[in-house]
Amino acid sequence: MKRLALITIIATLGLSACSSESPEPVEQIIVRTPGETVPAVETSDGDDLVTTGRKAFAACVACHAVEQGEPSGAGPNLFGIVGRQAGTLADFAYSDAMTGADFTWNAEQLEAFLANPAEKVPGTTMVTGAVTDPERRSAIAAYLVSLTE
Numbered sequence: 001m002k003r004l005a006l007i008t009i010i011a012t013l014g015l016s017a018c019s020s021e022s023p024e025p026v027e028q029i030i031v032r033t034p035g036e037t038v039p040a041v042e043t044s045d046g047d048d049l050v051t052t053g054r055k056a057f058a059a060c061v062a063c064h065a066v067e068q069g070e071p072s073g074a075g076p077n078l079f080g081i082v083g084r085q086a087g088t089l090a091d092f093a094y095s096d097a098m099t100g101a102d103f104t105w106n107a108e109q110l111e112a113f114l115a116n117p118a119e120k121v122p123g124t125t126m127v128t129g130a131v132t133d134p135e136r137r138s139a140i141a142a143y144l145v146s147l148t149e
């Protein structure tokens with residue numbers, strides 16, 4: 001699951017590289033085994049993806065805790081979110097929409113949700129937090145993928 005998520009991120013980056021004005025688009029497909037760290041892809045900030053994502057996550061910290069065991073705030077704690085069924089963190093009062101969402105979070109699902117929460121999960125009570133920039137979405141997803149034990 002984690003490996004697939006990482007491949008998705010790389011594939012997405014490859015696609016966005018092709019659509020930019022880069023003179024020589026490079027397609028990167030890196031297959032990694034579970035337990036390895038996220039590859040050091042450089043973002044336009046000059047940071048690796050996870051670092052960029054951690055910084056971009058500043059837009060989320062008002063509502064989302066990320067430390068293991070930390071109580072949820074206005075939104076659910078996102079530690080270990082990848083591989084978790086949507087709307088299933090114990091002790092968080094999700095909307096019926098999120099509880100009824102029938103998918104498990106991976107990088108691709110996260111990016112789709114961040115692009116447009118209400119489209120991905122119609123009726124969600126997360127009414128803010130959409131991220132318009134695809135690179136930032138990929139980076140935040142990579143950061144969330146990294147939030148494991």
Ligand code: HEC
Nearest residue numbers: 059060063074075076086087088094095098124125126129
């Ligand atoms: C104003 C508060 C707020 C902000 C800001 C916010 N969220 Fe949320 N988020 C929520 C709430 C509330 C929910 C639960 C939604 C529901 O039950 O429909 C949620 C749910 C989620 C979920 C689903 C969690 C699960 O357990 O299924 C993810 C993933 C998520 N948010 C990611 C983010 C990210 C990444 C950002 C920043 C880009 C962000 N959120 C910004 C309030 C917020």
